Amino acid sequence: VHVRKTACQIDITCCSFEDYKLTTEWLLNQTRHRPKVAVICSSGLGLLADAASNKQTFRYQDIPNFPVSTAPGHEGCLVFGTVDGAACVFMQGHFHLYEGYSLCQVTLPVRIFKLMGVESIIVTNASGGICPDFKVGDIMIIKDHINLPGFAGQHPLCGPNDERFGTRFPSMSDAYSKDLRRLVSEVACELDYSSFLREGVYCMVSGPNFETIAEARMLLVLGCDSVGMSTVPEVTVAKHCGLRVLGLSLITNMVSLDYSREEKVNHDDVLHICKTRAKLLQKLVTELICRLQQQNINTN
Ligand SMILES: *[C@@H]1O[C@H](CO)[C@@H](O)[C@H](O)[C@H]1NC(C)=O
Numbered sequence: 001v002h003v004r005k006t007a008c009q010i011d012i013t014c015c016s017f018e019d020y021k022l023t024t025e026w027l028l029n030q031t032r033h034r035p036k037v038a039v040i041c042s043s044g045l046g047l048l049a050d051a052a053s054n055k056q057t058f059r060y061q062d063i064p065n066f067p068v069s070t071a072p073g074h075e076g077c078l079v080f081g082t083v084d085g086a087a088c089v090f091m092q093g094h095f096h097l098y099e100g101y102s103l104c105q106v107t108l109p110v111r112i113f114k115l116m117g118v119e120s121i122i123v124t125n126a127s128g129g130i131c132p133d134f135k136v137g138d139i140m141i142i143k144d145h146i147n148l149p150g151f152a153g154q155h156p157l158c159g160p161n162d163e164r165f166g167t168r169f170p171s172m173s174d175a176y177s178k179d180l181r182r183l184v185s186e187v188a189c190e191l192d193y194s195s196f197l198r199e200g201v202y203c204m205v206s207g208p209n210f211e212t213i214a215e216a217r218m219l220l221v222l223g224c225d226s227v228g229m230s231t232v233p234e235v236t237v238a239k240h241c242g243l244r245v246l247g248l249s250l251i252t253n254m255v256s257l258d259y260s261r262e263e264k265v266n267h268d269d270v271l272h273i274c275k276t277r278a279k280l281l282q283k284l285v286t287e288l289i290c291r292l293q294q295q296n297i298n299t300n
């Protein structure tokens with residue numbers, strides 16, 4: 001039975017292990033693909049799945065236990081396919097706390113991926129730049145994160161712990177795989193992305209409002225390089241169940257840190273650069289998947 005709950009309720013019984021297993025089995029029954037890599041595409045980066053061939057698409061509403069997108073016109077899909085021979089699964093559209101989903105709904109797909117045999121997960125998102133050196137259109141490799149909702153008890157691992165997924169008190173100090181970060185930097189260098197490639201700390205806020213100037217200044221002091229409203233719950237649950245994680249964030253705006261600054265941005269320029277860089281980000285992810293596939297072949 002699918003009971004919709006709001007994020008404001010303490011929710012510890014969203015899905016049992018049997019629910020996760022059922023959804024996994026249902027998907028594996030429907031598809032021949034056995035992905036080792038999962039990609040969570042943020043809105044605007046949904047085209048990532050276009051690079052795949054032999055595609056098989058499932059609407060979220062047709063998958064047992066899957067949360068359904070509430071935003072009109074934002075139909076979510078799970079896309080299976082192969083990139084350069086590597087089986088992948090793409091989430092087109094993901095769930096946000098500010099939409100009213102509980103964190104176990106937000107993170108449900110990650111555990112399904114784990115049970116399906118996925119080993120690495122690539123999370124992409126758009127975020128606002130805090131670090132004054134950043135520019136709109138920069139691609140930031142997420143090195144670490146600050147889980148602000150988690151500080152306030154909005155944490156996807158609250159509640160009884162299921163040891164079949166992971167340990168009660170998981171380490172998060174190395175949530176973002178060093179190997180994957182190194183590999184993606186190498187690939188980005190080869191693609192000549194160095195002038196807009198960054199590495200930094202992503203901070204999650206619940207939203208839906210954007211930060212006030214005082215809040216943005218606080219985030220800067222705390223060591224955040226960019227801020228957004230997603231990604232961290234999925235990464236936390238992925239790390240808990242032993243997935244390798246890579247996070248990439250496209251800086252789509254600069255967060256205002258100054259009361260007196262006049263808004264001088266040309267919105268056409270901003271939109272243009274974001275569109276261009278979103279394409280380059282997709283290319284980066286595709287190349288990375290190919291490289292992972294080659295590594296697999298070489299080590300097997
Ligand atoms: C998967 O397929 C098997 C064999 O056809 C069937 O017994 C089982 O009920 C299916 N499971 C789901 C969740 O659809």
Ligand SMILES: CC(=O)N[C@H]1CO[C@H](CO)[C@@H](O)[C@@H]1O
Pocket residue numbers: 041042043094096125126127128227228229230
């Ligand atoms: C899917 C998506 O883009 N999610 C969020 C990423 O971060 C930005 C910036 O905070 C949010 O506006 C998006 O909703």
